[in-house]
Amino acid sequence: MTASTSSGTSPAALPPGGFGNGIFQAYVNGRERPGAGAFTLLTGEQNPAGPGRDVLYGGGVPGTSFLRVADLGTGRVYVQGQLLTHADEESLDPSVRSVRIDGAESVTRWSVRDAFDLEQRVQVSGTTTADSRVAVTTRITDTRTERHRFLVEYLWDTALAGDDGPVAQLGAAGSSFRPFDPVSSTEQTFDRATGDLAVADQYANPGAPTFAVAVSATGNPGAVPDRVQFVCLPEAVFAPVGGYVTDPERDISGPASSCRASTGAADSGLLLLWSRDAAQDDTTVAATLRMSPATPYASTLRAGPVSLGRATATLTDTATGHPVRGRLLVFTSGGRERCRVTTDAAGRAACDALLGGLLGYDVDFAGDAIWAAAHAHGGLPQAEEA
Structure with a gap:
């Protein structure tokens, strides 16, 4: 097989x-x-x-x-x-x-x-x-x-x-x-x-x-x-x-x-x-x-800001902070799916299709037998105060 x-x-x-x-x-x-x-x-x-x-x-x-x-x-x-x-x-x-x-x-x-x-x-x-x-x-x-x-x-x-x-x-x-x-x-x-x-x-x-x-x-x-x-x-x-x-x-x-x-x-x-x-x-x-494990380990998603339509999210093991690679992340904004990207060796996945996402975006990991599902919301960078 x-x-x-x-x-x-x-x-x-x-x-x-x-x-x-x-x-x-x-x-x-x-x-x-x-x-x-x-x-x-x-x-x-x-x-x-x-x-x-x-x-x-x-x-x-x-x-x-x-x-x-x-x-x-x-x-x-x-x-x-x-x-x-x-x-x-x-x-x-x-x-x-x-x-x-x-x-x-x-x-x-x-x-x-x-x-x-x-x-x-x-x-x-x-x-x-x-x-x-x-x-x-x-x-x-x-x-x-x-x-x-x-x-x-x-x-x-x-x-x-x-x-x-x-x-x-x-x-x-x-x-x-x-x-x-x-x-x-x-x-x-x-x-x-x-x-x-x-x-x-x-x-x-x-x-x-x-x-x-x-x-x-x-x-x-x-x-x-x-x-x-x-x-x-x-x-x-x-x-x-x-x-x-x-x-x-x-x-x-x-x-x-x-x-x-x-x-x-x-x-x-x-x-x-x-x-x-x-x-x-x-x-x-x-x-x-x-x-094994008896129930999936907790995972954490961190969603970065949107810059020029691009954003990066990172998936890690919650207890250790180690990156989790090879996992599919789904990016959505405005009620539409924008990207489906697999995390790299650093646990990161980037989406380049977020132009117009004034309300930010959501990113989700569905979970599996090793790590539980996770969700995060990212937004536009905050403007610096004068």
């Missing part, structure tokens, strides 16, 4: 089907389709990023985000879907028992003959941007007398707002994405990560992302992943479960990335890996995804 352009690009309408809460919309494969239970995510109608934007790749069609389960007692690996890349792998599709969608939740159940039962739930909860969550929970019930140890892997093809190579930022549990702090555009491994890993569309709008989500491990005590990895997605698909080795020098998100999707765009993703012993542990694992 190619990266999106400016934040003024119109988002797509939601495709039919799926379930959600207005902030997130999930789409799940039924049992009649290959990859039964596989899911993908879009933004919902009330998401501040706009509706119909990718959270996981696919435009509402599940496929490149999926589950793999390795039974370490038998050496067999069970894959959600038909993409089998090693001799020890087999598809879960022949073992599917049911796919049920009820309200804002899907439940997929498999029964691997003479071995174990598997259940995955995808649940969208919350009523606001701040409390909305997408929880993906997987439970294994070993039906044998001698229960085995399992590896459970979530491989998620993050594609924020059309940027298939988002960047990553590790923070404390519950923390928000920090748009002016350093991010990782290279592969990383976070062993037994206890914080939240945020991903953002940094390279769609360099230096000023428009959309970010945070992923964290949840579930029962001790269910923290053994490993969370920021990976080259196309290559992680072909790695054995638990066998992907990250290279912290390898760019997987930037314009010069060597990690490319079939479209030619950079293609990063997240890999979460758990090791669970069915004889000793609760074999339930889970991860949640949420908006």
